[in-house]
Amino acid sequence: ARRVQSVVDAAVMAHGEEPRDLLDSLLTNLTSLQVLERRGVSITDGSSMERYEDYAKRKPKDNGVEGIPTGLSFFDAEYRLGWLPGELIGIVGRIFIGKTWLLLHFSLTAWLSGRRILLLSPEMPTEEAESRYDALYLGRNGVTIDATDLYRGFVPTDAMKVLAKRAAERQDWITLDSVEGKPFSIGEIPRLIRQYKPDLLAIDGMPLIGGSSKGQIWEVVKEVSYGLKSLAVANKIAIIITTQASRGAANPSRPPALHEIGYGDAFGQACDRILALSRKGRDPKSMTVTIQKFRKGQPKHGGIHLFFDPSRGRIWEHDNRDDSAGTGSTGDSGGDEHGGDGNDDLMSIP
Secondary structure (H helix, E strand, C coil), X not given: XXXXXXXXXXXXXXXXXXXXXXXXXXXXXXXXXXXXXXXXXXXXXXXXXHXXXXXXXXXXXXXXXXXXXXXXXXXXXXXXXXXXXXCEEEEEXXXXXXXXXXXXXXXXXXXXXXXXXXEEECCCCHHHHHHHHHHHHHHHCCCCCCHHHHHHCCCCCHHHHHHHHHHHCCCCEEEEECCCCCCEECCCHHHHHHHHCCCEEEECCHHHEECCCCCCHHHHHHHHHHHHHHHHHHHCCEEEEEEEECHHHCCCCCCCCHHHECCCXXXXXXXXXXXXXXXXXXXXXXXXEEEEEECCCCCEEEEEEEEEEHHHCEEEECCCCCCCCCCCCCCCECCECCCCXXXXXXXXXX
């Protein structure tokens, strides 16, 4: 009780005239206090037999994936390790390269595997984020629609309505935006996790997450990075977050290196996996995902090459599908811009 009172007193002294800042500070510091008091304890040597039995139970059956499927063969097929509880995964790239689209693609893959998603969208309003979700979801089910059409209004086809009805039965994807233009803070994220209970927390924009105090941006990024990692571990969920590469990574055809992550080294140190994005040559419908860090495996510096036409719901590995325009299960059908009958199994993962 004495420690709680000291936290409250310090917060009131620092933020007494600013109710919102006071609340953010209390949430952050009291949550940290709670985590300190609730550390997981295990007798490591004494639990060896139980742990070995758990290893055997955990082994993926029939070449399956442990954790949440990623949609990338490097993780799902080669290592058979999807996004795992306790992991912080970073997506790094320069502006306008497609970080948000890839974040939504990973989230959709997780959702299609039956997981619950919480998307924090401090940069985009909910309407735009959900239009992107619709474009990707429809494309994954064989119905092509450009997200731009959705932004300006569009009369859905019967196939789209069928898919929308199937999706509505789930109620497992929650999107939150910054209604009043105030950024999310690291202090309120624990409450959101407890409230919505996601398997995967997706955050679009590290620089738009505020810290508990007003320091330099590298100090805030350090606090947020390690705070998110602690939340992933404490809540046994996976967290994926996008962030900017520094100006040193200005060449979009070269993937950002670890030292080119914006705002200091803390983000790279806190993450379990770092995916760096670059463009493959001058092709606007290509993307290379380089695995710069993989704590449970080895990096893949050669990269994973994607066909990348996200606004029309089409993202896949080059090796897995015909990447020519107008073909493939999510491509155009006989010149019909909105081709596909939408009768594919909702839960199938390409």
